[in-house]
Amino acid sequence: MRLRAISVVVLAAALLFGIGATIGRPAPAPAPSVTESPRPASPLAAAIGRHQERLRAVPGDWATWAALGEAYLEQARISADPAYYPKAEGALRRSLEVRPDGNEPALAGLGALANARHDFAGAERFARQALDVNQWSATAHGVLADALTQLGRPAEATAAVQRMLDLRPGLSSYTRGSYDLEQHGRRTEAVQLMERALASATEPADVAFCHQHLAALAWAAGDTATATRHVTLGIRVYPETPGLWQLKARIDTAGGDLDAALADLERVVARTPTVDALLDQARLLRFAGRDPGPSLVLAQAAHQLFTANGGTDDLGAAALALELGRPAQAAALAAQEWQRRPFAEVADVLSWSLLQAGRPAEALPYARQASALGQVDATLAYHYGMVALAAGDPDLARVQLRLALALNPKFSPVDAPIAARTLDSLSPSLSPLQGS
Structure with missing residues (x-):
């Protein structure tokens, strides 16, 4: 092949x-x-x-x-x-x-x-x-x-x-x-x-793994029905797959069922309390008006355990710092990670951290780097758009925010509404003659 x-x-x-x-x-x-x-x-x-x-x-x-x-x-x-x-x-x-x-x-x-x-x-x-x-x-x-x-x-x-x-x-x-x-x-x-990988998978964990990533691809495209189908099939085959429950939490959130979404994430962190899952839980708890503190404490402990077993993850540390309201620290950690691995995900976290730290001009080149290969992702586009706006480029901001909402209008319960409001504020208002 x-x-x-x-x-x-x-x-x-x-x-x-x-x-x-x-x-x-x-x-x-x-x-x-x-x-x-x-x-x-x-x-x-x-x-x-x-x-x-x-x-x-x-x-x-x-x-x-x-x-x-x-x-x-x-x-x-x-x-x-x-x-x-x-x-x-x-x-x-x-x-x-x-x-x-x-x-x-x-x-x-x-x-x-x-x-x-x-x-x-x-x-x-x-x-x-x-x-x-x-x-x-x-x-x-x-x-x-x-x-x-x-x-x-x-x-x-x-x-x-x-x-x-x-x-x-x-x-x-x-x-x-x-x-x-x-x-x-x-x-x-x-x-x-x-799909070819799925057809070749034989072990339940591998079958579920393929369903997880097919669901993620569908979710990224805003195809909630297909994402839901793959999540359901994957959980049926191997319910111990944490990523499937994290995706289910996103789908439940998009459908307005916060209780189900929180239950999904509680199931994940009870079994495999990873930094990623605990940060998802903390964000959703905050959105639901509940205290994210315990989840953030556990996320810090999870990060420490990863490093104690030989891992290096300044990117995870940067994500933690952002959730703890320490954008300058997050930017420093992400910059450190960027020196080790100039990868798109690192560029995205670095650009967002710099924006939150009030340094949009420095953030803009990294936002470009995050999309340099052509990856199409609503969160990347949203971050790029907000960075561009803060850096003084409303035209680029408009393009990226439209892209984010076109890809998946419910990509985040917090960020998607901000993207919509910001885009609306950037759209020139029509005069009565223009609107007729």
């Missing part, structure tokens, strides 16, 4: 989509253990158990150490629990100790772990080391694509995904391709490729 026929990048599964952290005790970086007894509740847990049993019998099996590390990393993705990161690292590094040369699976696994921890430069290094060992590794090309995307090198990322598709068309490459198409504003093709 040729990506160049439909264009294309990442999703290292949901690890790059703000995995956040689970509230709880930070796990120390332990020596890898094979004596734990995972809950035999899923194929993944069963696989972990099999790997552990094999390593008890053959502790020098470097390939199984690598497979165990990859399984822990997948468990972190599904559970949004960064406590699995040190376990994954311990197993992968043990694999390298047993076989230091020619160990492509362990190197690729360490690259995927680095991506999950938001160490994208490190992920690129590990991926290239893996490809030095085996240039035909589709997994390593996927890890490389994920890293290059976040490092702001989209052409190289697309080439890496193309190579992955050439080598191993399937769920991982299709989801990466869909995300790349979305980043370039090619939503119809992104949906087509994600």
